[in-house]
Amino acid sequence: MSVLTARHVTVYVFILLSLSSISFLLSANSELTSKKNPMTFEPINDKDSRYLFDLPPPTNSQIEGTIRVAATRYYDQIVPPSIAEDSIPYRDMKGNPVSDRVSPYYWCLGAIEGSISTTFNGKPVILNYHDFKRESKYHVRCTDYIVNGSRDIDGDTRYKITNAKYGKGVNDWFLVPYRTIATDPLYIKHGEVIYIEKARGQNITLPSGKVVKHDGYFFAGDRGARDVVKGKLIDVFCGFDSKCLSKQVTISTKDDLRLIDAKVINDQSIKNRFKQYHLKE
Secondary structure, three states, X not given: OOOOOHHHHHHHHXXXXXXXXXXXXXXXXXHHHHHHOOOOOOOOOHHHHOOOOOOOOOOHHHEEEEEEEEEEEEOEEEOOOOOOOOOEOOEOOOOOEOOOOEOHHHHHHXXXXXXXXXXXXXXXXEEEEEEEOOOOOXXXXXHHHOOOOOOHHHHHEEEEEEOOOOOEOHHHOEOOOOOEEXXXXXXXXXXXXXXXXXHOOOEEXXXXXXXXXXXXXXXXXXXXXXXXXXXXXEEEEOOOOOOOOOOOOOOOEOOEOOOEEEEEEOOHHHHHHHHHHOOOO
């Protein structure tokens, strides 16, 4: 059996003191970390909460009254670039191109919707309808390319590039799929919320690809073409979904209004919540 020398004892004491110091430091660091980052559930951020669609039906006290509406739908039209000889760009109010050249057919599809996903200088852009401006050299005869659903005035639409993922509505509000509706402000004021019972429980596909059920609430955050979206007609924004809520809600056309009931919501907390969803992405 070996005999412990004074040197051995010194080494052992040094090791024990070192281990004790390390243990203390680790413990202190762990405690500090736990205070800075307590174990809590990660809150749902604002960007995701707009897609929860989790509100319960309104109570009688939250309803101001019942109105009749006819719903159509609009969406971001994907418009691919084209090198065909007859291809043309979208233009702004000054006549400047705001997109690469596209085929007249797709140009008109985009004009009908008013929100367009395309490219400019080879890079993706979202275009928003801005206004009409008739100039014969830029006019596109959309009725020649799309017989049903287009108007002569569609060929005079002008656009602006937006930084929004889906486009913007009135008051520079960001469009939110399945939540934003375009309305005639003389019938439904912008910023108002309505509840459509027929929309509740209908399947919708979120941008993430997840399928959820709609809660029935909509926010008046866009205007739409004044000669189409007028009176009782509302236009539901569907993101990139061209057939959203088509079974019982968006069943009208501008020439065939199928009226359904809508409740006007007077709960300011719901209005504020939806307005917040439209202020940022």
